[in-house]
Amino acid sequence: MTTGARRRMGVEERRQQLIGVALELFSRRSPDEVSIDEIASRAGISRPLVYHYFPGKLSLYEAALRRAADDLASRFAEPHEGPLGSRLRRVMVRFFDFVDAHGPGFAALMRGGPAVGSSTTNALIDSVRQAAYDQMLSHMGVVGPAPVRLELVVRSWISLVESTALIWLDGRRVPREELETQLVQDFAALAAVAAARDEELAALLRDLIKNEPGDGPFTDLATRLISLASEA
Numbered sequence: 001m002t003t004g005a006r007r008r009m010g011v012e013e014r015r016q017q018l019i020g021v022a023l024e025l026f027s028r029r030s031p032d033e034v035s036i037d038e039i040a041s042r043a044g045i046s047r048p049l050v051y052h053y054f055p056g057k058l059s060l061y062e063a064a065l066r067r068a069a070d071d072l073a074s075r076f077a078e079p080h081e082g083p084l085g086s087r088l089r090r091v092m093v094r095f096f097d098f099v100d101a102h103g104p105g106f107a108a109l110m111r112g113g114p115a116v117g118s119s120t121t122n123a124l125i126d127s128v129r130q131a132a133y134d135q136m137l138s139h140m141g142v143v144g145p146a147p148v149r150l151e152l153v154v155r156s157w158i159s160l161v162e163s164t165a166l167i168w169l170d171g172r173r174v175p176r177e178e179l180e181t182q183l184v185q186d187f188a189a190l191a192a193v194a195a196a197r198d199e200e201l202a203a204l205l206r207d208l209i210k211n212e213p214g215d216g217p218f219t220d221l222a223t224r225l226i227s228l229a230s231e232a
Contacts, residue, residue: 011053014045014053015053015054015063017043018039018043018050018053018054018060019060019063019064019067021039021042021043022034022039022060022061022063022064023064023067023068023102023105024042025038025039025042026061026064026102026104026105026108027101027102027103027104027105028104029104030104030105030107030108031057031061031105031108032108034057035057036050036051036056036057036060039057039060062120062121062124064105065109065120065121065124066124068102068105068109069124069125069127069128071098072095072098072128073127073128073131073132074131075091075094075095075097075098076091076095076131076132076135076136077135078090078091078135078139080138080139080141082211083208083211083212083213083216083218084139084140084208084211084212084218085184085188085212085216085217085218085219086213086216086217087139088139088184088187088217089180089181089184089217091135092161092179092180092181092183092184093180095161095165096165096168096176096179096180099165099168099169100176103169106165106166106169107166107169109121109125110125110162110166129155129158132158132161133151133154133155133158136154136157136158137150137154140204140208141204141207141208142204147198147200147201149194149195149197149198149201150191150194150198150201150204152194153187153190153191153194153201156190157183157186157187157190160183160186161183164179164183181217181220184217184218185217185218185220185221188217188218188221189221191205192205
């Protein structure tokens with residue numbers, strides 16, 4: 001029996017293959033625990049050939065991180081159709097899909113890893129946060145610079161989403177679906193507190209809430225708060 005010759009990959013095709021292999025390994029274990037030898041073996045090439053395409057593990061990690069950052073940033077994109085609460089719920093589902101699939105790599109990025117602190121890594125992390133911020137303003141129909149209090153709310157909420165995901169990864173002690181809904185409601189609560197001190201933001205929220213269904217996450221939050229107050 002004869003086998004066909006292995007197809008020779010072009011430079012860019014090989015680079016993309018190595019990035020994919022590295023990202024898969026980094027998704028299961030911290031990048032510190034993954035060696036160039038393991039990446040080379042999984043890709044079916046020699047260790048020196050890996051260095052032909054990337055100067056070292058750091059550069060390969062940054063390339064894998066760039067692909068992951070683009071993927072993560074895209075999770076906040078959502079058609080501007082339907083109530084805001086439902087849109088944010090779908091965003092959170094996609095965000096946690098990513099966190100669930102890339103747990104160790106996500107944690108290494110946020111908590112510390114081989115490229116943390118480098119200008120490239122910092123820029124990639126910032127790009128994800130900025131993409132999430134821009135998408136949130138777009139979902140709320142805000143064009144141009146956001147009111148200061150709204151900017152504080154959105155950026156604080158993005159930080160909350162990150163920290164919640166990291167805590168969840170440590171044992172998954174709270175059902176994921178509950179956290180996804182809770183984070184949507186956290187946004188509503190933060191926005192409501194800020195709106196109490198900002199009429200422009202209050203007017204914006206009133207317009208958005210008018211479209212919320214009776215069984216949506218925002219309405220559910222209001223019902224729970226009213227019930228809590230009545231029991232006090």
